[in-house]
Amino acid sequence: MQPILNVSGLSKTYDSGFEALKKVDLAINRGEVFALLGPNGAGKTTLISIICGLVNPSAGSVTVDGNDILSDYRAARSLIGLVPQELTTDAFVTVWQTISFSRGLFGKRKNPDYLEKVLKDLSLWDKKDAQIMTLSGGMKRRVLIAKALAHEPQILFLDEPTAGVDVELRRDMWEVVRKLQQTGVTIILTTHYIEEAEEMADRVGVISRGEIILVDEKAELMRKLGRKELTLHLHDPLDSLPASLNGHDLELAGEGYEIVYHYDTQGERTGITSLLKDLGDAGIRFRDLQTKQSSLEEIFVSLVRGRK
Structure with a gap:
């Protein structure tokens, strides 16, 4: 099976001379949960930002289901959903309004049945008419995922999905990720919580100082390197x-x-x-x-x- 995401020789050097990424090669399989681990400043955010079209690379290439992120930007970006750490939506809009708007941004036709399913899968349906400002922190995290899924992406990036949340909510979020994977969505998460990768990931990648130093099946990694x-x-x-x-x-x-x-x-x-x-x-x-x-x-x- 062809990987759904291919990163080849990807490098990024900023104007200051800082080399954030150094010839990164990475292939993500369709339908897997891939955990990208690394300390602060390792290059995780830069890598995701380039793949999602937010930052231009200095060298190398990225294809999403065969679509180049530069020459086929619209096609590539339409296949990606990005869940950031913070919700920046207008506090006075409703849950339904914000996910409908997100779908429209990608030129998708209205599909209330699909949006209803997304909200129900995320236990948000009873909050569809609630204003964002009235939601709890955990519900806002779910809205972030709903917004990212509104245009029916094949790949979902979760950037520190449970940072700062309590243990109970963290486990709820893990269950959400499992359900998404069952629908065929490929999930790539960055996390500082190692237990998150240990709990959910099929494969683990480790990035340090802008370089991918290891990619392996989680079980195989623990077998080879574990004591x-x-x-x-x-x-x-x-x-x-x-x-x-x-x-x-x-x-x-x-x-x-x-x-x-x-x-x-x-x-x-x-x-x-x-x-x-x-x-x-x-x-x-x-x-x-x-x-x-x-x-x-x-x-x-x-x-x-x-x-x-």
């Missing part, structure tokens, strides 16, 4: 680890009642099998065990640190 811990709870405490266990990455914890084994996911089977054999040979018995895997956040932090 695991195996904690063995012993029957009897140890004062120190026997020399026969020196070949394993172990530490003694829990006042001698715990042995913690650190290993990467690629060497999992052989490492644990070997450890258990050596423990048995050393006469060390355990009553329970538990495992813990690195979070996506820990992987992300290690990747970015490695680039400094």
Whole structure:
């Protein structure tokens, strides 16, 4: 299947000389949820702004479903919905008025049935006649998504969709994203909340200092780069680890009642099998065990640190 979004050799240097993007290559698959992670100043906003036609690139190309964002601007832009962090709509207009206006901006014919479906999917239908200024923060976030979906885009950009909202609303927003994906919309989100990417994304991209340093399936990324811990709870405490266990990455914890084994996911089977054999040979018995895997956040932090 052809990717719905192709970014090739994309660079952006501002008049000040600051190089915000450096030959970025990126392909987004149709229907996936792609999380773009990166610290402040990494280039996330510049990348999205270029794709959405808000900033001109210095070099490179971007195509949206085969339409070049420069030579086929109208066709490319009509396929994209952008959900910014803030709602700038006139506070006195109603929800229905603002999404109808957004649809009209793209030259779309009136389609009240479609707009009704969008509002119902976002739990906004009972607010359709409410003025924007009367809505809660969470409802305003949903209006942002409704406005972005009003012209029936195939790609939806979510820029920090749950920044500053409480945990309950964040989980509600995650559910909204899942429903959108089920309708075939491709979703690209930027986020500082690593748990957001871990919860929703199919693939994860990491950008740092204007360069894409990694793109991978979320599960594969955690498999390749994640570290695991195996904690063995012993029957009897140890004062120190026997020399026969020196070949394993172990530490003694829990006042001698715990042995913690650190290993990467690629060497999992052989490492644990070997450890258990050596423990048995050393006469060390355990009553329970538990495992813990690195979070996506820990992987992300290690990747970015490695680039400094």
